[in-house]
Amino acid sequence: MLSLGRRRGAQLLAGKQLYGLRGFATAEQQDLVVIGGGPGGYVAAIKAAQLGMKVTCVEGRGTLGGTCLNALLHSSHMLAEAQHSFASHGILVDNPRIDMGALMAQKNKAVTGLTKGVEGLFKKNKVQYVKGWGKLAGPNDVEVSLLDGGNTTLKAKNILVATGSEVAPLPGVTIDEERIVSSTGAISLKEVPKKLVVIGGGVIGLELGSVWRRLGAEVTVLEYLDFIGGTMDSEIRRAFQRTLEKQGFKFRLGTKVTGADTSGSTVKLTVEPAKGGDTDTLEADVVLVSTGRRPFTSGLNLEGVGVEVDKRGRVQVDSHFRTNVPSIYAIGDVIPGPMLAHKAEDDGIACVEMLAGRPGHVNYNTVPSIIYTWPEVAWVGQTEDEVKAQGVDYKVGKFAFMANSRARTVEDTDGMVKFVSDAKTDKILGAHIMGPNAGELIPECVLAMEYGAATEDIARTCHGHPTLSEAIKEAALATFFKPIHS
Numbered sequence: 001m002l003s004l005g006r007r008r009g010a011q012l013l014a015g016k017q018l019y020g021l022r023g024f025a026t027a028e029q030q031d032l033v034v035i036g037g038g039p040g041g042y043v044a045a046i047k048a049a050q051l052g053m054k055v056t057c058v059e060g061r062g063t064l065g066g067t068c069l070n071a072l073l074h075s076s077h078m079l080a081e082a083q084h085s086f087a088s089h090g091i092l093v094d095n096p097r098i099d100m101g102a103l104m105a106q107k108n109k110a111v112t113g114l115t116k117g118v119e120g121l122f123k124k125n126k127v128q129y130v131k132g133w134g135k136l137a138g139p140n141d142v143e144v145s146l147l148d149g150g151n152t153t154l155k156a157k158n159i160l161v162a163t164g165s166e167v168a169p170l171p172g173v174t175i176d177e178e179r180i181v182s183s184t185g186a187i188s189l190k191e192v193p194k195k196l197v198v199i200g201g202g203v204i205g206l207e208l209g210s211v212w213r214r215l216g217a218e219v220t221v222l223e224y225l226d227f228i229g230g231t232m233d234s235e236i237r238r239a240f241q242r243t244l245e246k247q248g249f250k251f252r253l254g255t256k257v258t259g260a261d262t263s264g265s266t267v268k269l270t271v272e273p274a275k276g277g278d279t280d281t282l283e284a285d286v287v288l289v290s291t292g293r294r295p296f297t298s299g300l301n302l303e304g305v306g307v308e309v310d311k312r313g314r315v316q317v318d319s320h321f322r323t324n325v326p327s328i329y330a331i332g333d334v335i336p337g338p339m340l341a342h343k344a345e346d347d348g349i350a351c352v353e354m355l356a357g358r359p360g361h362v363n364y365n366t367v368p369s370i371i372y373t374w375p376e377v378a379w380v381g382q383t384e385d386e387v388k389a390q391g392v393d394y395k396v397g398k399f400a401f402m403a404n405s406r407a408r409t410v411e412d413t414d415g416m417v418k419f420v421s422d423a424k425t426d427k428i429l430g431a432h433i434m435g436p437n438a439g440e441l442i443p444e445c446v447l448a449m450e451y452g453a454a455t456e457d458i459a460r461t462c463h464g465h466p467t468l469s470e471a472i473k474e475a476a477l478a479t480f481f482k483p484i485h486s
Contacts, residue, residue, distance in 0.1 A: 033156035037064040039341035040332035041162030044348025060133035064118040076214035165293040165333035172259035193285035201228035205290035210373040233383040295334040321351040370439040378442035381430035393423040397479025417475035426454035455479040
């Protein structure tokens with residue numbers, strides 16, 4: 001007979017939730033154990049349960065879902081609107097200012113609501129949730145160090161690693177999450193820094209730099225490369241940088257940070273030209289390190305069970321997301337590909353669909369990228385630079401939001417829509433948007449590219465008036481023939 005403790009463990013396993021099992025192997029084998037409850041992991045767990053699998057998801061942070069920056073982005077945008085735009089619309093607000101306590105409380109409320117919502121989805125779909133840090137104990141075993149103490153071992157037919165990524169360390173600059181912060185610390189600052197230095201001009205650095213600039217900080221971005229925005233189209237990048245500079249951003253491109261001194265009242269950064277030269281010192285109240293991310297696989301025991309990784313620590317998988325250990329799979333930021341939450345979600349869905357014997361596929365050529373500044377920037381497919389480098393005969397069509405009626409009426413006219421298409425077939429090769437709600441507009445272009453559409457297909461599709469989406473139609477018209485309103 002089972003002991004009382006073991007019987008109680010088996011009863012818990014049979015229920016909807018599994019919060020704290022101590023010191024024994026679970027009685028019932030799961031079809032799938034997911035290690036990681038971020039966007040990729042929790043979506044995969046729910047989808048697997050919907051496909052009829054017995055699923056357990058293990059998460060050590062105590063909350064499900066990813067890190068949400070949108071709450072602060074929206075709050076800071078509202079402040080900027082009140083300070084700079086309300087008066088021109090006849091709305092008079094005396095001295096709009098921020099209450100940091102209330103601002104952070106609203107952010108925390110939004111995040112808590114989202115994470116509790118995921119727990120609710122787990123209950124609805126009968127996904128068992130274990131709060132603890134999981135590691136591979138064998139091809140079919142996951143050992144969990146439970147958050148409330150003790151440990152347990154979960155047995156599974158298949159295991160899915162979805163542990164996401166962590167901030168890549170920068171030599172000489174130690175993160176303390178108080179004065180030298182990662183994105184985690186940057187969304188929890190207790191006051192607006194007078195001077196904020198952002199190391200890294202990529203997506204996260206520009207988004208969080210934008211938040212604190214609008215809240216009143218002086219923001220300087222240090223970027224090792226000669227340009228910001230990573231893989232962004234160069235024409236869009238130049239326009240984007242000009243707009244950020246108008247908002248008060250300062251940029252030092254081609255700059256390398258070699259050290260940080262926190263002994264004084266300010267952080268002193270030692271910097272030098274990336275290509276070599278004299279060193280300089282830059283002072284800041286807070287420094288944000290956003291120089292990239294790396295797979296978060298520490299403590300997983302990948303090596304112990306024989307799972308292969310590449311030189312960058314990424315788990316190697318085949319087209320079915322299967323590692324070299326047949327029962328262990330991996331998705332999202334721990335495998336090669338863009339480190340994006342929506343890409344991880346699609347990875348998870350495709351992976352479990354194939355585990356269930358169904359077709360599953362992710363087209364990485366149509367995964368959009370979005371920067372949630374204001375204006376937003378979003379793109380999908382190839383840039384003009386990439387197409388030109390390949391020697392492809394191509395066409396470009398552009399339409400400025402300045403000529404869009406909706407953008408003009410709401411006085412939000414920075415930016416453009418740009419298409420790159422094949423000159424012979426008119427097939428869309430890339431779409432690039434800088435402007436209001438670009439992240440909401442790009443899915444039309446993603447869908448078009450997924451179905452191999454031409455710009456003429458979009459141009460001949462009726463778009464509502466007056467809407468920002470008409471800029472997409474006009475850019476498509478400009479690519480295959482001529483725009484109407486430009």
